[in-house]
Amino acid sequence: MSDTHDHAHAAGHRHPPQPDHDDTLTYYRKLEMAVRELLIEKGVFTTGDVRAVVEDIESRTPEGGARVVARAWTDPHFRELLLNDATAACAGMGFEMALYDVKLTVVENTPDVHNLVVCTLCSCYPRMLLGLPPAWYKSRAYRSRAVHEPRAVLREFGLELPEKVAVRVHDSTADLRYLVLPMRPQHTESFTEQELAALVTRDSMIGTAILRAPD
Amino acid sequence: MRAYHDLGGLSAGTVPQEEHELQLWEKRVEALLVLLTRKHILRVDENRRGLESLGGEVYHSLSYAERRILAMSNNLILKGIFSVDELATKLAQIDRRQDPLP
Amino acid sequence: MNAALAAGVAAAATCAYARGERIRVRKVDAPGHIRTPHYIRGKIGVIERCVGFFKNPEELAYGRSGEPLRALYRVRFLQSDVWDDYRGGPGDTLDIDLYEHWLEPVTAP
Numbered sequence: 001m002s003d004t005h006d007h008a009h010a011a012g013h014r015h016p017p018q019p020d021h022d023d024t025l026t027y028y029r030k031l032e033m034a035v036r037e038l039l040i041e042k043g044v045f046t047t048g049d050v051r052a053v054v055e056d057i058e059s060r061t062p063e064g065g066a067r068v069v070a071r072a073w074t075d076p077h078f079r080e081l082l083l084n085d086a087t088a089a090c091a092g093m094g095f096e097m098a099l100y101d102v103k104l105t106v107v108e109n110t111p112d113v114h115n116l117v118v119c120t121l122c123s124c125y126p127r128m129l130l131g132l133p134p135a136w137y138k139s140r141a142y143r144s145r146a147v148h149e150p151r152a153v154l155r156e157f158g159l160e161l162p163e164k165v166a167v168r169v170h171d172s173t174a175d176l177r178y179l180v181l182p183m184r185p186q187h188t189e190s191f192t193e194q195e196l197a198a199l200v201t202r203d204s205m206i207g208t209a210i211l212r213a214p215d
Numbered sequence: 216m217r218a219y220h221d222l223g224g225l226s227a228g229t230v231p232q233e234e235h236e237l238q239l240w241e242k243r244v245e246a247l248l249v250l251l252t253r254k255h256i257l258r259v260d261e262n263r264r265g266l267e268s269l270g271g272e273v274y275h276s277l278s279y280a281e282r283r284i285l286a287m288s289n290n291l292i293l294k295g296i297f298s299v300d301e302l303a304t305k306l307a308q309i310d311r312r313q314d315p316l317p
Numbered sequence: 318m319n320a321a322l323a324a325g326v327a328a329a330a331t332c333a334y335a336r337g338e339r340i341r342v343r344k345v346d347a348p349g350h351i352r353t354p355h356y357i358r359g360k361i362g363v364i365e366r367c368v369g370f371f372k373n374p375e376e377l378a379y380g381r382s383g384e385p386l387r388a389l390y391r392v393r394f395l396q397s398d399v400w401d402d403y404r405g406g407p408g409d410t411l412d413i414d415l416y417e418h419w420l421e422p423v424t425a426p
Contacts, residue, residue: 005389028281029240034305035288038297053246054239069285099253103369120223120354122263123279124366132245136237138279139305141227147356148224156230166408169396171223173352174389174414175371216346217355224356224400254345264350294380 058097060131064095065179066200068129071192072106073184082106086179090129100128100177107170108181109210114161116154116169116207117178118146124172126179130202137206147171157208180205186213219271241280247287257290265290324343332367332388333417339363340392340420350378353419357411361423362394383420388417 040047068090072079082089086104091097097104104126107115119125120143125133136142146155150167153161161167170178182204188196203209237245251257265286266274274282292299334340344359352374366392372383396409403409 014343028277028284030306030309031288032240032244032247032280032284033309034302035284035291036243037300038305039247039251040289042297044254044256044296045364049250050243050246051357053249054242057242057245057249081359099249100251101259120356121221121343121352122266132237132242135279136230136232139231140222140275141230143222144225145230146225147354147411148400149404150409152347153230157232163406164408166406166410168410171411173354174368174374174416176368176391218348218351221355223354226345258377258380260350260374260383261380263374267350 027178050205054098060127060129062130062200063132063197064203065126065129065198065202067193068093068179069181070093070197072181073196074193079181082181083108085112090205095128098126102175102177104128104179104199105176106179106181107168109183109207111165113166113168114207115178115180116146116150116167116170117172117180118143119172120144120147121171121173124177126177126205128177129179130205134202149207154208157203158199159209173205184207184210185211186212216268216289219274222265237280244284244287246278250285251291255294256294257287262286263292330370330386332390333365334390334420334422336366337363339423341354341423342391342392342415343419343421353415355370357394357399357413357415360394360399362392362398362413363392365391368414371416390415390417390420392420398410403424 010109036050039045040050047202068082071093072082078089081092083106086106087097090104107117109115114174117125118137123138123143125137127133142153148167150169154167172178174209182200185199188199191199197210199214200213201209204211246255248262250261252259262283268289269277269282269286271278273285277285288302291297292302339361340354340363341361342353342359345350346358369386369389370386371389374383374386377383391412392415394411394413396405396411397407399411
């Protein structure tokens, strides 16, 4: 369905005209152009506005969430604030939170509870900290099955949890956006905050992975 | 009766885990939504309701970005931000360009 | 602000349900923009917390103000109470954010 272009489009970079191998794909790309140009012509926003937002979207990666997790592991006061008022905690670290009109909520994994986040109704995701959601998070299969058979889904991601660990699924149905605070891996006592952040994966902050002790 | 976007608990196959980097046009769709909501032209809730109004067949056959831009277009027409004719004229204009796709 | 709206705002300022209270999700079916998933309707859960007060998305979806604000709750359900065929741990739960008007009290155990 989608074409295979995966490189960034630098200014001035032109493709040869696309062959009409897929009319519906071409149609929706044209629709995006048409809508964007009309809105710019009508003064709703400028080309620069669009570019700035695309850049902001691209700049938000799971590294943001990883830095927050690493801070929470090393600073008990920050961890407490993060669990009670995640928006304030992240704003304090310099994340631009006000652009997103939702309430970030951090849920922590413990030896007894493993959290998993999904949005069955659409694809709500903590974008301010993790960037755009992965394709699998938006997929029909994940949205359908994560609430019903979370352990089978986790198994597909390579994670098998003992029965005594309670799996807690969060369905983001309202204005709260959930981020999982994974457990700090063992044997990392001497790690700096930066080294800890490098261990934190996107999937561990959604709940489809846990973090193993480094080799 | 369950709405077609209300997927929790339905049977489905394995979760497709291949990574898929968004193309520029797909990021622009997200950017348009962000700008429209920031300027209070559209609310996130209206966007969602728009997606829920596309019909099940369309919803399930289009990609994430495709259905977002379609629902957005419908909403902007509904709000009178532009007319059907303006949109059609613009699409025809794009078709006439030598090298239409960026 | 007229008297009816003022009363509505005042009414929305308190959470009707308390942490730990058992509630049932209303088992109603209606067209329109609804943020209560189909799978949870009619199920019994426990209030984990009252999250706060928000504009009603069911109204916002149609370009209306969404006021008066509605109380939003995180409700916790035992997975075994939600699905007849649930396979997992006995402590497995499902947390969902639900609006007050979708909840009703449960008096019987």
